[in-house]
Amino acid sequence: MVKTKRMRGLFTLPYISWSLIFIVVPLLMIFWYGFTDKSGTFTMDNITAMADPVHAKALWLSVLLSLASSVICLLLAYPLSMILAARGEKGRSVIVMLFILPMWMNTLLRTMAWQTILEKTGILNTILQALHLQPLQIINTPYAIILGMVYNFLPFMILPIYNVLVKIDPSVINAARDLGANAFQTFLRIILPLSVPGIMSGITMVFIPALTTFVISQLLGGSKILLIGNVIEQEFTQAYDWHLGSGLSIILMIFIILNMIMEEIFDKNGEDLAI
Amino acid sequence: MTKELIHLQNISKSFDGQLILDDLDLTIHENEFVTLLGPSGCGKTTTLRIIGGFETPDKGKVIFDGQDITHLAPNKRNLNTVFQKYALFTHMSIAENIAFGLRIRKKPQSYINDKIKYALKLVGLSGFEDRTPDSLSGGQQQRIAIARAIVNEPRVLLLDEPLGALDLKLRQDMQYELIRLKNELGITFIYVTHDQEEALTMSDTVVVMNQGYIQQIGSPEKIYNEPENAFVADFIGDSNIVDGIMLEDRLVEIFGVKFPCVDTGFGRNKPVDVVIRPEDVILTENSSDELQGEVTHIIFKGVHYEMEVTARGYEWLVQSTKMYPVGTKVGISVDPFNIQIMNKPASEDEEAAPIDG
Ligand SMILES: Nc1ncnc2c1ncn2[C@@H]1O[C@H](COP(=O)(O)OP(=O)(O)O)[C@@H](O)[C@H]1O
Numbered sequence: 001m002v003k004t005k006r007m008r009g010l011f012t013l014p015y016i017s018w019s020l021i022f023i024v025v026p027l028l029m030i031f032w033y034g035f036t037d038k039s040g041t042f043t044m045d046n047i048t049a050m051a052d053p054v055h056a057k058a059l060w061l062s063v064l065l066s067l068a069s070s071v072i073c074l075l076l077a078y079p080l081s082m083i084l085a086a087r088g089e090k091g092r093s094v095i096v097m098l099f100i101l102p103m104w105m106n107t108l109l110r111t112m113a114w115q116t117i118l119e120k121t122g123i124l125n126t127i128l129q130a131l132h133l134q135p136l137q138i139i140n141t142p143y144a145i146i147l148g149m150v151y152n153f154l155p156f157m158i159l160p161i162y163n164v165l166v167k168i169d170p171s172v173i174n175a176a177r178d179l180g181a182n183a184f185q186t187f188l189r190i191i192l193p194l195s196v197p198g199i200m201s202g203i204t205m206v207f208i209p210a211l212t213t214f215v216i217s218q219l220l221g222g223s224k225i226l227l228i229g230n231v232i233e234q235e236f237t238q239a240y241d242w243h244l245g246s247g248l249s250i251i252l253m254i255f256i257i258l259n260m261i262m263e264e265i266f267d268k269n270g271e272d273l274a275i
Numbered sequence: 276m277t278k279e280l281i282h283l284q285n286i287s288k289s290f291d292g293q294l295i296l297d298d299l300d301l302t303i304h305e306n307e308f309v310t311l312l313g314p315s316g317c318g319k320t321t322t323l324r325i326i327g328g329f330e331t332p333d334k335g336k337v338i339f340d341g342q343d344i345t346h347l348a349p350n351k352r353n354l355n356t357v358f359q360k361y362a363l364f365t366h367m368s369i370a371e372n373i374a375f376g377l378r379i380r381k382k383p384q385s386y387i388n389d390k391i392k393y394a395l396k397l398v399g400l401s402g403f404e405d406r407t408p409d410s411l412s413g414g415q416q417q418r419i420a421i422a423r424a425i426v427n428e429p430r431v432l433l434l435d436e437p438l439g440a441l442d443l444k445l446r447q448d449m450q451y452e453l454i455r456l457k458n459e460l461g462i463t464f465i466y467v468t469h470d471q472e473e474a475l476t477m478s479d480t481v482v483v484m485n486q487g488y489i490q491q492i493g494s495p496e497k498i499y500n501e502p503e504n505a506f507v508a509d510f511i512g513d514s515n516i517v518d519g520i521m522l523e524d525r526l527v528e529i530f531g532v533k534f535p536c537v538d539t540g541f542g543r544n545k546p547v548d549v550v551i552r553p554e555d556v557i558l559t560e561n562s563s564d565e566l567q568g569e570v571t572h573i574i575f576k577g578v579h580y581e582m583e584v585t586a587r588g589y590e591w592l593v594q595s596t597k598m599y600p601v602g603t604k605v606g607i608s609v610d611p612f613n614i615q616i617m618n619k620p621a622s623e624d625e626e627a628a629p630i631d632g
């Protein structure tokens with residue numbers, strides 16, 4: 001007994017040291033920087049800096065765009081997942097691969113691809129011109145950022161929804177039909193409530209990376225549109241004010257945690273309501 | 276019999292080019308307890324799904340109360356199904372599960388409440404309204420599935436191996452419950468099982484199926500006592516099926532020994548299949564003119580002993596209250612009316628040929 005326990009402890013050693021080096025230490029450093037000023041004395045200034053109009057506006061815009069992206073992702077992903085789930089075993093894995101494959105490519109690269117498509121003289125406008133249509137001014141607008149977010153994070157919405165949908169026993173759907181429900185009633189009363197957990201984790205998995213991104217907004221939003229991610233990034237890499245950057249990060253972290261707790265509560269409520 | 280309610284007219288169905296139901300023709304009467312009985316994969320569920328509207332036959336028609344419903348959607352049919360895996364709605368309470376069909380039909384809340392109470396009482400689960408399906412045992416879930424179906428007052432209840440997942444004791448209790456339920460409701464039951472004992476216990480009519488063909492239709496007594504072919508004889512209960520030669524009317528030769536029987540009309544010196552139930556084999560010691568064998572195996576079964584007697588290379592299955600130890604030399608005899616003679620199938624194909632009910 002003692003021996004196996006010690007063995008088990010030995011096996012967890014790499015994981016524990018990994019966590020220490022790459023999770024705990026950076027986190028402690030952020031808290032250290034966040035609550036001190038340049039002279040190393042304790043201060044709340046870095047935290048309260050979020051109330052600064054520039055920062056607050058960036059956070060507000062981030063929330064807005066992330067929310068919009070989450071909703072668009074949901075609207076696209078749900079029917080897509082239903083189509084995927086409705087296909088039998090055959091061909092399913094191929095399609096799932098098609099959606100996962102882009103996830104293996106660097107976000108930066110993929111977003112740059114969109115940059116060349118949306119540029120003033122980019123691929124999109126070249127095509128539009130060839131068709132004698134009005135060129136579109138999308139790049140450097142919030143719409144381009146939403147597009148980039150949707151494109152990058154759509155798979156994170158599809159997979160959890162797809163996963164709950166395939167797990168729904170076909171005989172449950174047959175039972176609803178058998179009891180008199182038409183296809184639409186079956187969707188509303190059976191399929192949708194049963195897929196709520198997938199929707200919730202999909203929203204979380206899209207909303208959080210969208211909220212913290214700075215790459216997408218930098219490449220597709222130009223320098224004019226500042227999201228909270230860009231503000232923090234600039235504090236670190238341009239202003240070299242690690243104290244302020246850390247302070248803002250802490251606020252963002254708290255924001256995300258609150259958000260997850262709220263979703264958790266909502267998810268529970270949703271289940272209760274359905275009962 | 277009472278009025279004809281469902282008629283499956285020459286139904287054929289293939290999956291992936293494989294014929295699953297071949298020209299199946301079956302009539303079901305009002306208020307009848309019909310059981311589709313057959314080995315796994317013989318097409319019972321497919322037949323039920325065609326009646327329920329979840330599959331469309333490639334050929335043939337489904338007539339319900341004089342109307343062709345072959346292409347009618349499941350939600351438009353006046354029948355309900357109890358599915359093999361219960362298929363309860365896990366995101367709803369028991370009360371909401373039962374209310375589902377009534378809510379779809381927009382029944383008033385007071386009516387729904389009464390129906391829930393009535394149905395729960397009927398299946399012996401009063402007070403379970405606020406429980407969730409996950410908190411119920413398999414047997415209880417099955418009862419809820421039945422309650423959920425019957426509140427809609429269907430004219431026919433389809434049940435697909437509803438007791439398959441329950442343990443033996445519960446299964447036997449539920450068999451009586453189902454018979455009681457059917458008598459109380461006064462509706463038609465179409466029941467699917469691969470368990471011959473279940474079929475014999477509960478049904479008015481048993482439909483024995485194999486490989487998409489109906490092998491025999493009849494009352495449980497008829498199916499058991501007068502199987503029409505070797506498949507039915509073999510599938511219903513244990514039996515000894517041996518080669519014989521019908522020497523003349525009322526006389527069959529088995530392993531060179533003449534046995535008097537009651538069957539006539541097979542002609543002279545005709546090869547036949549002979550079916551003898553294990554409980555009908557009579558063993559005697561110190562006999563000489565009977566078929567001679569030796570007890571090779573014995574198990575105590577409670578009510579009787581089950582023995583294997585090897586005679587001329589064939590292992591006879593024998594059930595008797597008298598015990599003969601292994602190694603005992605015995606003579607085998609059978610009362611004439613317990614010998615069932617059947618024509619041999621002309622070919623493998625014919626064995627599965629449809630036989631008129
Ligand atoms: N949807 C389907 N697709 C392909 N084959 C099927 C389908 N449904 C049933 N089958 C096949 O049809 C045969 C009969 O199935 P089924 O009616 O379920 O038999 P039973 O209920 O008597 O066990 C089986 O071989 C099964 O594999």
Ligand SMILES: [Mg+2]
Nearest residue numbers: 316319320321
């Ligand atoms: Mg089946």
